[in-house]
Amino acid sequence: PAMAGKLGLGRTALPEEIAAWDGDISPDGTGLPVGSGDAMDGEEIFADQCAACHGDFAEGIDNWPKLAGGADTLDHEDPLKTVGSYWPHLSTAYDYIKRSMPYGNAGTLSDDEVYAIVAYILYSNDLIDDDFVLSNETFFDVEMPNADGFIIDDRAETEYAQWSGEPCMENCKEGEVKVTMRAMVLDVTPEEEGASEA
Amino acid sequence: MSNDTSRRSFLTKGLAAGAAATVATAAKAATPDPLITEVQPWAQSFGDGVDATPYGLPTAHEGDVIRRNVEWLTADTVSSINFTPIHALDGTITPQGCAFERHHSGAIDLKKEDYRLMINGLVDNPLVFSYADLERFPRQNHVYFCECAANTGMEWAGAQLNGAQFTHGMIHNMEYTGVPLRTLLEEAGLDTAGDLKDKWVFVEGADASSNGRSIPMAKALDDCLIAFKANGEALRKEHGYPVRLVVPGWEGNMWVKWIRRIEVMDGPVESREETSKYTDTLEDGTSRKWTWEMDAKSVVTSPSPQSPITHGKGPLVVSGLAWSGRGAITRVDVSKDGGMTWETARLAKPGEKMALTRFYLDTEWDGSEMMLQSRAMDETGYVQPTKAQLREVRGLNSIYHNNCIQTWLVRANGEAENVEVS
Numbered sequence: 363p364a365m366a367g368k369l370g371l372g373r374t375a376l377p378e379e380i381a382a383w384d385g386d387i388s389p390d391g392t393g394l395p396v397g398s399g400d401a402m403d404g405e406e407i408f409a410d411q412c413a414a415c416h417g418d419f420a421e422g423i424d425n426w427p428k429l430a431g432g433a434d435t436l437d438h439e440d441p442l443k444t445v446g447s448y449w450p451h452l453s454t455a456y457d458y459i460k461r462s463m464p465y466g467n468a469g470t471l472s473d474d475e476v477y478a479i480v481a482y483i484l485y486s487n488d489l490i491d492d493d494f495v496l497s498n499e500t501f502f503d504v505e506m507p508n509a510d511g512f513i514i515d516d517r518a519e520t521e522y523a524q525w526s527g528e529p530c531m532e533n534c535k536e537g538e539v540k541v542t543m544r545a546m547v548l549d550v551t552p553e554e555e556g557a558s559e560a
Numbered sequence: 561m562s563n564d565t566s567r568r569s570f571l572t573k574g575l576a577a578g579a580a581a582t583v584a585t586a587a588k589a590a591t592p593d594p595l596i597t598e599v600q601p602w603a604q605s606f607g608d609g610v611d612a613t614p615y616g617l618p619t620a621h622e623g624d625v626i627r628r629n630v631e632w633l634t635a636d637t638v639s640s641i642n643f644t645p646i647h648a649l650d651g652t653i654t655p656q657g658c659a660f661e662r663h664h665s666g667a668i669d670l671k672k673e674d675y676r677l678m679i680n681g682l683v684d685n686p687l688v689f690s691y692a693d694l695e696r697f698p699r700q701n702h703v704y705f706c707e708c709a710a711n712t713g714m715e716w717a718g719a720q721l722n723g724a725q726f727t728h729g730m731i732h733n734m735e736y737t738g739v740p741l742r743t744l745l746e747e748a749g750l751d752t753a754g755d756l757k758d759k760w761v762f763v764e765g766a767d768a769s770s771n772g773r774s775i776p777m778a779k780a781l782d783d784c785l786i787a788f789k790a791n792g793e794a795l796r797k798e799h800g801y802p803v804r805l806v807v808p809g810w811e812g813n814m815w816v817k818w819i820r821r822i823e824v825m826d827g828p829v830e831s832r833e834e835t836s837k838y839t840d841t842l843e844d845g846t847s848r849k850w851t852w853e854m855d856a857k858s859v860v861t862s863p864s865p866q867s868p869i870t871h872g873k874g875p876l877v878v879s880g881l882a883w884s885g886r887g888a889i890t891r892v893d894v895s896k897d898g899g900m901t902w903e904t905a906r907l908a909k910p911g912e913k914m915a916l917t918r919f920y921l922d923t924e925w926d927g928s929e930m931m932l933q934s935r936a937m938d939e940t941g942y943v944q945p946t947k948a949q950l951r952e953v954r955g956l957n958s959i960y961h962n963n964c965i966q967t968w969l970v971r972a973n974g975e976a977e978n979v980e981v982s
Contacts, residue, residue, distance in 0.1 A: 368747055371693045375678050375686040383678055383821050386762055386772060386829045415635075425635035437845030441957055443836070448847075451830050458832040461770050465639075468665065468768035512839060515851045520953055526941040529893065531902045535982075539898035539931060541969060543718045545865075545978035551722040552630055 387457040391501055394456065398497035399478025401485035407475050408482045411464050420444075420486040430486035433507065446487025450509050452501060455480050617657070624648065627658050628725060633714070638666035639769070641708065643729030646859070647866040650879065651908070652733050652916040653703070656796050659732035662708055662812065664769030667798040670818050675766075675802050677744075677786070681823035682759065684749025691802050694788060697739040697747075702785065702808070703915045705883045707731040707854050709811035709838055712962040715947070719967075719978045724864040727966060727978060731883075733916035736806050738787030741780050745824070753824055756781070762829045763805055766820040773814045774828035775807065779852075783808045786819065809885030809914035810852045811960070813838050843955030854885035856944050857963035858892055858919070858936035869925065869974030878905070878921040884938035889917040891937040896923075898931030898967060898981040899946070905934070930970040931981055947980065 387393035409418060415426040422428030432442025441447075445455055460476045462468045471479070481496040484504060494500070545551065618625060627642040634640040644660040661667065672691040680686040708730035714720045721727050745761070753759050761780045764772035775784070785806040788795065795801045800817030807814045813833055828834070834849060841847040860880040863869050869876065882889045889911030893902040908918040919934070936944040947964035969979040 372687040372689040512849045543980035545719040545722040
């Protein structure tokens with residue numbers, strides 16, 4: 363259809379309003395605030411703000427996310443995906459912590475505190491030395507181990523053609539069909555409270 | 561009287577003569593049914609008045625048709641998932657009250673009066689809309705499924721959860737009323753953005769998690785909706801009240817709830833929800849990113865582990881759902897023998913693009929064990945794969961996008977179980 367005419371609804375967003383809500387940081391660093399912090403400062407802030415869930419060494423407690431470890435496990439049976447082992451861009455760590463952490467008290471950290479926490483997470487992943495100062499200027503001195511570990515969705519090339527066309531309707535399997543795995547054996551399904559008896 | 565009697569006996573004889581010997585005849589009761597022969601209280605006194613229930617809930621007799629969660633899946637319940645009781649539903653429209661929820665920092669309470677939507681970035685005029693503003697734009701209505709990228713994710717390594725609700729219930733299907741995202745982008749003006757082919761929009765919610773995601777401009781201008789009504793009424797709080805994004809056919813994570821900001825950008829943000837999460841790790845350790853579309857998928861909802869056969873042999877309705885993020889469902893096949901032989905099921909209505917489709921196989925059950933499967937096809941010609949086919953390409957660690965064929969082992973006693981077969 364042709365471009366619709368403008369209806370004149372809404373109003374122009376003010377610079378202060380855009381600044382308040384537009385905090386996203388791109389992989390190239392666009393959006394990074396001026397500031398800095400190092401792992402030693404970060405350790406203290408982390409202990410105070412983060413360690414209750416993520417552990418003193420960012421190793422994770424109980425079911426809470428592990429932020430460190432897992433190097434070179436991505437092709438293992440049970441990969442451990444952390445900021446160090448998996449995340450492609452450091453910008454994501456800054457962006458996400460600044461906007462959405464601490465869990466339950468999001469958006470309360472200062473720019474410098476976030477730099478320090480990110481530095482501590484990097485240090486916990488053995489990616490920087492303890493005297494490294496992370497700032498908007500040194501941000502890209504850090505190499506993310508899995509930066510090249512991602513490919514753009516390739517299902518169109520690897521799956522669609524071979525799984526298309528007229529499917530088999532009769533005698534579709536070799537030999538007898540056998541049950542090879544049963545959910546009942548694991549027995550991890552919740553009991554259905556309030557379920558009516560059949 | 562005598563005329564009546566003779567007429568009745570004539571009719572009975574006629575029916576018996578006309579009926580083929582192979583047709584089952586209805587059973588005879590040995591004694592009269594007191595529910596018929598004795599006057600019941602509901603046939604004698606009053607039910608509820610019309611002032612008793614200004615906004616109703618289902619009858620208590622349907623108490624098992626509820627959302628359920630699986631505690632061990634997540635660290636806590638505010639960044640978690642629950643499941644639609646698809647084993648007990650029919651048709652295609654999901655009742656909002658039992659439609660699944662997935663939050664990353666809980667279901668927030670946001671009044672229409674407090675709602676603001678900002679459009680900024682590479683636009684001619686960055687704008688702020690109130691809720692009332694949105695209701696003044698031309699509206700559209702569309703039915704779409706919203707399927708969590710992780711639906712069936714627990715089943716990658718094997719048969720794990722015993723029920724269609726738990727294996728396939730991270731899904732709902734609603735009729736949305738809303739404004740095309742395109743309309744709002746045009747209101748802000750896209751001349752500044754230059755060539756739109758390489759542009760993106762970043763969308764985020766008003767909640768603490770923000771759930772920010774990057775969407776290519778082509779999709780944003782195609783069929784995304786800024787929706788404020790679902791199944792005729794306002795969105796439920798847990799589904800994004802007052803306004804959510806609808807991204808037809810694409811993974812549920814992108815359907816940003818409580819949407820507060822849309823930014824036109826030169827590139828993707830590569831936010832947490834499209835790097836750490838919603839990326840799919842392959843066997844060699846590399847991971848796919850931007851796996852947006854939900855591929856063709858189906859599941860038999862009944863019989864299933866939570867919906868066993870209780871009526872014994874004879875007529876049986878096998879019922880289920882099929883859907884595809886790449887277009888309309890054109891066909892669903894059902895197998896009773898674990899995929900050795902297939903019958904084409906009946907679609908209750910012709911498939912609609914990016915919406916749930918109901919299928920039925922009206923069949924006879926001889927009381928023997930069945931390995932029930934369903935297999936969907938969509939208008940692109942794509943055929944829903946087996947778990948083995950998926951694993952061959954992807955390995956076991958993808959977490960997301962498991963659209964494999966599901967097998968229910970139905971035993972001679974009518975009970976069903978989630979299994980894998982050779």
